[in-house]
Amino acid sequence: xxxxxxxxxxxxxxxxxxxxxxxxxxxxxxxxxxxxxxxxxxxxxxxxxxxxxxxxxxxxxxxxxxxxxxxxxxxxxxxxxxxxxxxxxxxxxxxxxxxxxxxxxxxxxxxxxxxxxxxxxxxxxxxxxxxxxxxxxxxxxxxxxxxxxxxxxxxxxxxxxxxxxxxxxxxxxxxxxxxxxxxxxxxxxxxxxxxxxxxxxxxxxxxxxxxxxxxxxxxxxxxxxxxxxxxxxxxxxxxxxxxxxxxxxxxxxxxxxxxxxxxxxxxxxxxxxxxxxxxxxxxxxxxxxxxxxxxxxxxxxxxxxxxxxxxxxxxxxxxxxxxxxxxxxxxxxxxxxxxxxxxxxxxxxxxxxxxxxxxxxxxxxxxxxxxxxxxxxxxxxxxxxxxxxxxxxxxxxxxxxxxxxxxxxxxxxxxxxxxxxxxxxxxxxxxxxxxxxxxxxxxxxxxxxxxxxxxxxxxxxxxxxxxxxxxxxxxxxxxxxxxxxxxxxxxxxxxxxxxxxxxxxxxxxxxxxxxxxxxxxxxxxxxxxxxxxxxxxxxxxxxxxxxxxxxxxxxxxxxxxxxxxxxxxxxxxxxxxxxxxxxxxxxxxxxxxxxxxxxxxxxxxxxxxxxxxxxxxxxxxxxxxxxxxxxxxxxxxxxxxxxxxxxxxxxxxxxxxxxxxxxxxxxxxxxxxxxxxxxxxxxxxxxxxxxxxxxxxxxxxxxxxxxxxxxxxxxxxxxxxxxxxxxxxxxxxxxxxxxxxxxxxxxxxxxxxxxxxxx
Amino acid sequence: xxxxxxxxxxxxxxxxxxxxxxxxxxxxxxxxxxxxxxxxxxxxxxxxxxxxxxxxxxxxxxxxxxxxxxxxxxxxxxxxxxxxxxxxxxxxxxxxxxxxxxxxxxxxxxxxxxxxxxxxxxxxxxxxxxxxxxxxxxxxxxxxxxxxxxxxxxxxxxxxxxx
Ligand code: FES
Ligand code: FES
Numbered sequence: 001x002x003x004x005x006x007x008x009x010x011x012x013x014x015x016x017x018x019x020x021x022x023x024x025x026x027x028x029x030x031x032x033x034x035x036x037x038x039x040x041x042x043x044x045x046x047x048x049x050x051x052x053x054x055x056x057x058x059x060x061x062x063x064x065x066x067x068x069x070x071x072x073x074x075x076x077x078x079x080x081x082x083x084x085x086x087x088x089x090x091x092x093x094x095x096x097x098x099x100x101x102x103x104x105x106x107x108x109x110x111x112x113x114x115x116x117x118x119x120x121x122x123x124x125x126x127x128x129x130x131x132x133x134x135x136x137x138x139x140x141x142x143x144x145x146x147x148x149x150x151x152x153x154x155x156x157x158x159x160x161x162x163x164x165x166x167x168x169x170x171x172x173x174x175x176x177x178x179x180x181x182x183x184x185x186x187x188x189x190x191x192x193x194x195x196x197x198x199x200x201x202x203x204x205x206x207x208x209x210x211x212x213x214x215x216x217x218x219x220x221x222x223x224x225x226x227x228x229x230x231x232x233x234x235x236x237x238x239x240x241x242x243x244x245x246x247x248x249x250x251x252x253x254x255x256x257x258x259x260x261x262x263x264x265x266x267x268x269x270x271x272x273x274x275x276x277x278x279x280x281x282x283x284x285x286x287x288x289x290x291x292x293x294x295x296x297x298x299x300x301x302x303x304x305x306x307x308x309x310x311x312x313x314x315x316x317x318x319x320x321x322x323x324x325x326x327x328x329x330x331x332x333x334x335x336x337x338x339x340x341x342x343x344x345x346x347x348x349x350x351x352x353x354x355x356x357x358x359x360x361x362x363x364x365x366x367x368x369x370x371x372x373x374x375x376x377x378x379x380x381x382x383x384x385x386x387x388x389x390x391x392x393x394x395x396x397x398x399x400x401x402x403x404x405x406x407x408x409x410x411x412x413x414x415x416x417x418x419x420x421x422x423x424x425x426x427x428x429x430x431x432x433x434x435x436x437x438x439x440x441x442x443x444x445x446x447x448x449x450x451x452x453x454x455x456x457x458x459x460x461x462x463x464x465x466x467x468x469x470x471x472x473x474x475x476x477x478x479x480x481x482x483x484x485x486x487x488x489x490x491x492x493x494x495x496x497x498x499x500x501x502x503x504x505x506x507x508x509x510x511x512x513x514x515x516x517x518x519x520x521x522x523x524x525x526x527x528x529x530x531x532x533x534x535x536x537x538x539x540x541x542x543x544x545x546x547x548x549x550x551x552x553x554x555x556x557x558x559x560x561x562x563x564x565x566x567x568x569x570x571x572x573x574x575x576x577x578x579x580x581x582x583x584x585x586x587x588x589x590x591x592x593x594x595x596x597x598x599x600x601x602x603x604x605x606x607x608x609x610x611x612x613x614x615x616x617x618x619x620x621x622x623x624x625x626x627x628x629x630x631x632x633x634x635x636x637x638x639x640x641x642x643x644x645x646x647x648x649x650x651x652x653x654x655x656x657x658x659x660x661x662x663x664x665x666x667x668x669x670x671x672x673x674x675x676x677x678x679x680x681x682x683x684x685x686x687x688x689x690x691x692x693x694x695x696x697x698x699x700x701x702x703x704x705x706x707x708x709x710x711x712x713x714x715x716x717x718x719x720x721x722x723x724x725x726x727x728x729x730x731x732x733x734x735x736x737x738x739x740x741x742x743x744x745x746x747x748x749x750x751x752x753x754x755x756x757x758x759x
Numbered sequence: 760x761x762x763x764x765x766x767x768x769x770x771x772x773x774x775x776x777x778x779x780x781x782x783x784x785x786x787x788x789x790x791x792x793x794x795x796x797x798x799x800x801x802x803x804x805x806x807x808x809x810x811x812x813x814x815x816x817x818x819x820x821x822x823x824x825x826x827x828x829x830x831x832x833x834x835x836x837x838x839x840x841x842x843x844x845x846x847x848x849x850x851x852x853x854x855x856x857x858x859x860x861x862x863x864x865x866x867x868x869x870x871x872x873x874x875x876x877x878x879x880x881x882x883x884x885x886x887x888x889x890x891x892x893x894x895x896x897x898x899x900x901x902x903x904x905x906x907x908x909x910x911x912x913x914x915x916x917x918x919x920x921x922x
Contacts, residue, residue: 019861019864020868022793485897687890
């Protein structure tokens, strides 16, 4: 292919007109005649057996139409995130159980004619608990004889058997080392904090069919598990998702409300909507897995890594959710990024009586690379090297074994580091005069990462698409991929238009209706462009072949002589051309053609790379850290829509600044109670906290598995920014932090401790 | 207890019957049929319910509907110039990618409109400050600043009438 017509251009996104005018319909915007409002009663204890629930007073309240407790709902054990093709699932949830395992777990639900009545009814339900001893930290959960959160699983409070990744001989590697570094690192408990609270509406039709309007990243998974748990065939469950207000990974799970909403709707014979309050998005939503990492590495004087040994322990909270996947992906990530022949890393995941950790952008890798990349910075200091040089020397290269077990394609990481160094003038920054006057100290840091597009090998991935051409030459793509807000349906329309050779405006996209579009695994694992885009391209290629054959027949030339571009069909080497529309239009006596292409794609995996260069200012009088500027360099294979791609990076950086400096969902370690489930006490970066961001996109390591080499981008930015900030803080004040979030009081305390030590 | 209120919604006089404890946000969305204004928290923490009431920006979730009796209200649905013509802010939010999931977007556009009505050529910091109460979790805010700044620049070039 010569120059692209549509790929690489920031065309007008096809979802934004609705969004800027307020006409976009999110689930909570849809009105239904006779709608009832469902509300959840949540536990105010962390671990208990339910002895008795008395809902009679709630049921007597005028306007209350139904109450459901654990004894009213089917008792089916299921996975919180029931990915149908996942290698490891933790099947540990019931719709409602006779036990609660964390503060804030659902105990009963009410449907009423207004939200206010439903809320009032919750206060009238009486629950009698028998309190059980609880475990709130990994230490408590792993103590011999500790109370068990579940009676299932491999034993103790383990969610799964430990994940091990081993190669070479670490003992030998450490013997060969000139320098050995060892440290403990810790990641906190941030939440995704999507702006649209979880919501679904359920309605049954007279034939026994269920329709679910829901904000989810995985509509076919919702369909599958609802059908299974409610005992329905798949053609009787229709799941609809149009616009959704963010998910960031977490909206891959089921939150029990989906089942309960359907059961309330069945019981009352009316449509029911259940919408989380903001507080419920904390209590009943999903967090990132808090993690503890012990990491030890050996280095030669020249910076070569001789051995890497690590143990990583993730906190799952009360249910397994994505614990197995996160543990696998995060643990194996530690075997890569920087080359090393002698590796021994072990990961585990532990149940505690705390809110559920699930999938959240970065999926276990945020924690792992925070530790690894900070330790690389420490090694550079100890070896007297430039950290960028040390990272360049060890960066994974073409052919190295990736975390997935595949050979890597391209030198993406090296390219990112080199380009970033040029962009910021790294050499000059390293040797700059330091301004030690006044309370503000500035510092620069580098953070690196790589992240897989697709969840392979943990999930056997599959993408499907159907493309059809109308008789006027316009095109429709049918896709099951979800539009979280990333612009993916625009990107896919660009790909289809480019592949066939029609204009962007002539492609429309049908999505979000499980009855109408082909099956899709869901939007996660940075794979929607890589897999969904590639399969759309494959289906489009089928349509193009049919179009070319017809045009060749009309022009009486061989199909190899036909060229299609920007909606025009021409015969090579001649000045003959007609529009695609003319080729397709029915001719007298000849019916209009029906050109349909469909494709299925089973990708393996590709890796995208990033290096973030960050400048921070640390106020040594207040301990406050401000991120002044970020230069993120991302290698993504091929850029389809530059503005949308940069938007992903900027948003990821915002969330990464959040978990590194501010965000921590706190749990009281005596009672298990959530302490800050709201946007006042849970601090996120706001408009005034954001630095300038100068994004650089590279296309130096295209992957043949993606459309024109394109790879994923959704998760990468949130991984690299954290260690970049921590390393910049070290550069500014010479204090090393091994945890996130790094709070002002901790910065102050560390500075004071150092002063004390110096005196 | 219910009460009848009269108000002007996006230039149209309306009479609504509302429960006394109902917020203006719920009233706009339910009785008013204007669902462009979003509920991200319902307690004044996120700005997704931002509207203009009597010329001032307010969080509709913090106002009771009965307090809006006699008020003039502009929501996201009232920003467009006509059914077929977008406001320049809306055009630029699209062009610069200032919306991703779009859930915060109505609040931001309404806040930006109020800002530009009052201060036609704000500095970057004034833009950021004016929207400090609106949370966006997708964009990192950079493209929102760009869209507002660009609109202000166009507005200055084309003259105020152009808006
Ligand atoms: S919904 Fe009103 S401020 Fe959040
Ligand atoms: S675009 Fe999603 S919250 Fe702003």
